[in-house]
Amino acid sequence: MHEVLLFASVPVHQHHELLQQLAGLTAMQPRHCLERRLIFKAYRKPGLVAGRTGASQDIQSGDLQRLNKMLNGSMYYTQVVGPVSEKDFGSATDSDTQMDGTDETPEAPRYDYERQPWKLEFRDIPEAGTRSAVTSRQMSSSTLPSGDIMPTMSAWGYSFVTEHVVEGDLFIHNDITLFLQRVLHYPAGQEPSQPRQQMPALKDMTPLEKSGSYVLQASITVQDGSNQETMKTASQHLFGLREQLKSAVRLEQADRLSLDTRAK
Amino acid sequence: MSTLTQEQIKVLEQARQRLVQLTRSLGSLITSLHSSDPLPPWSSLQSQASIISNNLLSVSEQLSEQRDLFTSLVAYPSPEYPSRTQAPTLEQLLRTKLDPRVEDWVARGRAAGTEGGLSQSTIPSPSRLVEAESADHKLSEAELAQLWEWAPLEANQEARRRNWGGNFTLEERESGIQNVVTGLRRQLEDDLGSEEEESEGEGEEEEEMDIVGVHRKSVGGGLEFDIAVRHPHPVQPFVPLDDILKYMTTGRMQ
Numbered sequence: 001m002h003e004v005l006l007f008a009s010v011p012v013h014q015h016h017e018l019l020q021q022l023a024g025l026t027a028m029q030p031r032h033c034l035e036r037r038l039i040f041k042a043y044r045k046p047g048l049v050a051g052r053t054g055a056s057q058d059i060q061s062g063d064l065q066r067l068n069k070m071l072n073g074s075m076y077y078t079q080v081v082g083p084v085s086e087k088d089f090g091s092a093t094d095s096d097t098q099m100d101g102t103d104e105t106p107e108a109p110r111y112d113y114e115r116q117p118w119k120l121e122f123r124d125i126p127e128a129g130t131r132s133a134v135t136s137r138q139m140s141s142s143t144l145p146s147g148d149i150m151p152t153m154s155a156w157g158y159s160f161v162t163e164h165v166v167e168g169d170l171f172i173h174n175d176i177t178l179f180l181q182r183v184l185h186y187p188a189g190q191e192p193s194q195p196r197q198q199m200p201a202l203k204d205m206t207p208l209e210k211s212g213s214y215v216l217q218a219s220i221t222v223q224d225g226s227n228q229e230t231m232k233t234a235s236q237h238l239f240g241l242r243e244q245l246k247s248a249v250r251l252e253q254a255d256r257l258s259l260d261t262r263a264k
Numbered sequence: 265m266s267t268l269t270q271e272q273i274k275v276l277e278q279a280r281q282r283l284v285q286l287t288r289s290l291g292s293l294i295t296s297l298h299s300s301d302p303l304p305p306w307s308s309l310q311s312q313a314s315i316i317s318n319n320l321l322s323v324s325e326q327l328s329e330q331r332d333l334f335t336s337l338v339a340y341p342s343p344e345y346p347s348r349t350q351a352p353t354l355e356q357l358l359r360t361k362l363d364p365r366v367e368d369w370v371a372r373g374r375a376a377g378t379e380g381g382l383s384q385s386t387i388p389s390p391s392r393l394v395e396a397e398s399a400d401h402k403l404s405e406a407e408l409a410q411l412w413e414w415a416p417l418e419a420n421q422e423a424r425r426r427n428w429g430g431n432f433t434l435e436e437r438e439s440g441i442q443n444v445v446t447g448l449r450r451q452l453e454d455d456l457g458s459e460e461e462e463s464e465g466e467g468e469e470e471e472e473m474d475i476v477g478v479h480r481k482s483v484g485g486g487l488e489f490d491i492a493v494r495h496p497h498p499v500q501p502f503v504p505l506d507d508i509l510k511y512m513t514t515g516r517m518q
Contacts, residue, residue, distance in 0.1 A: 009505040013498050039515040077514050123513070162515035183512060208511060213501035215508055258506035259513050 002225025004234045005135040005217060006242060006251035010180065012212040014249075021248050022171045022178055030169035033179075034089075036082040036116070037166055038149070038195050040158035041263045042075040075263040078158065079121045080149055084111070084165070090201035113197045118144040126256045134235045135254045138225060150194050160194055165205060168214070175234070176241055179217045183208035216249055218242075272333055279326050279334075286319040 010018055019030055088111040124138035145152060150160065168181030184205035186196065207213075218241055220234040242251040268276075293312045296304050303309075327334065339357045341347060347354050362370065403411065426433065436444045511517050 007505060007509065009501055009508075011498060011500055037512070039513075041514075164511075164515070166512070183508065209501050209503045209508060211499045211501055213499070213503075215505060254509055255506045258510040260510075261513050 001139055002136055002222040002231065003139045003219050004222065004231065004238055005137075005219040005254065006238050007135070007254045008216040008249040008251045010214040010216050010249055012214070015180070015214050018180065018216070018248060019169060021245075022180065025244065026171040026173040026178065028171060030171060030180075033166070033168055033170050034084045034086065035166045036084050036163060036195070038080040038082075038163040039077060039161040040080060040153050041077050041161045042158050043263075044075060044157070076122065076124075077161070077261045077263055079123070080118050080144065080153065081121050082116045082118045084116070084199065086202055089199045089205075111199045113195075114147045117146045118149050120144050123259070123261050125260045125262055126254070128256060132235050133253050134238050135256070135259065136225070136231065137259065139221070162191065163195055164208070173241065175220050175237060177219050177221070179219070180214050181217065182212065182214045216251070218251055275330050275333060279323070279330070282319065282323045282326055286316070286323055289316045289319055
């Protein structure tokens with residue numbers, strides 16, 4: 001699958017108004033999202049041979065070919081995304097206070113790392129030289145087993161890099177997904193070598209961008225990226241949206257290298 | 265009844281010339297209104313109207329100067345007149361009464377004239393209806409319908425010309441809002457502050473104006489205007505968008 005994207009930087013003072021404008025435009029209420037995003041980096045396992053070569057009679061299916069290309073081509077950063085809710089945050093401090101208190105609040109929802117659902121999101125580096133004013137890239141998402149993801153990922157040759165939380169609001173406008181998001185850092189401390197089992201309080205999370213600004217991402221997912229016609233239509237739709245939002249935000253193509261997922 | 269002198273023929277000829285000019289300029293105005301789409305610019309309409317008005321003036325001057333002559337003249341066809349081919353013209357010439365249509369025009373013109381110089385405005389017919397209303401307070405159904413048809417369009421056009429906000433127009437404000445006849449019993453608040461405040465707050469008002477950002481269009485020439493949100497404490501992001509995206513992709517800023 002492919003996706004075409006446009007981005008815009010949204011200063012924090014404009015955030016509330018833009019939410020309202022988008023709600024008006026899309027005729028829907030914003031869907032608030034919180035996501036844990038774990039970033040993994042592929043490494044080449046020693047002794048892994050790059051694919052079967054020369055077996056021309058061994059006809060590979062398209063998916064398998066792509067998979068082989070992904071696995072044996074250059075190495076990529078990939079993300080593991082897990083939806084969380086506000087209730088999941090702050091469970092660590094809660095359990096601390098409950099330790100010395102009574103055990104009368106067993107119904108208080110705790111963050112259960114073992115049941116955290118995950119999704120693998122692969123994003124290719126945006127296509128170069130498309131001459132189009134949108135960012136387009138190959139993408140693929142698939143569901144992962146819930147719970148501790150580390151064994152699975154390391155078995156596939158990925159090492160954990162870092163994690164952050166993305167908070168934002170989601171809108172759907174026809175075929176366009178609008179995500180007004182910002183990155184939240186975990187409270188400063190030692191950088192763990194694996195995903196956190198406990199979540200800190202949401203108020204302790206600090207935005208990556210100190211002023212608290214947001215990023216608006218408008219994207220359209222295209223099933224068949226090789227079909228020039230559908231890619232063009234998708235771009236046209238994004239341009240239409242860009243015109244509509246022109247007086248509010250300036251949606252632009254992102255710098256290709258800033259979305260470079262290749263691991264060097 | 266004597267034959268016309270050379271002098272009198274000359275006068276007639278002059279009147280004819282002026283009428284020809286008048287019909288020509290009217291004709292050209294009509295064709296320009298009919299044929300050009302969109303309508304010709306107002307400046308050209310204005311100049312044509314002033315030409316026509318000049319023509320009318322000279323015709324009416326001529327007519328009133330030579331009134332004695334023209335009223336005493338009687339037209340009759342001479343034997344040589346080609347009445348077979350030019351019958352309609354002949355009929356027009358031999359009329360003793362005005363054409364009913366023309367009679368209407370004249371009546372309307374007279375009525376407008378007797379109402380005094382006040383109503384000498386170049387107005388579309390509905391406004392004339394308004395005058396008629398003030399004259400005898402009676403409008404026919406058709407006229408009323410016409411008025412209703414005209415009013416919303418005209419009001420809308422007038423409204424579009426203005427920049428809305430507040431209870432009073434700038435003109436009203438300038439001439440003093442206490443003089444405005446609103447027809448309302450309650451006191452309208454002047455939401456931009458009272459007159460006195462305004463006079464001292466001239467500078468403040470300027471600060472309160474909307475901030476409009478101008479930047480060059482990315483494609484092609486020309487300027488684009490941003491209606492930026494007015495915010496007391498605008499905070500621009502410190503981290504460029506690219507770096508944020510970079511962090512989101514790889515977990516690193518560089």
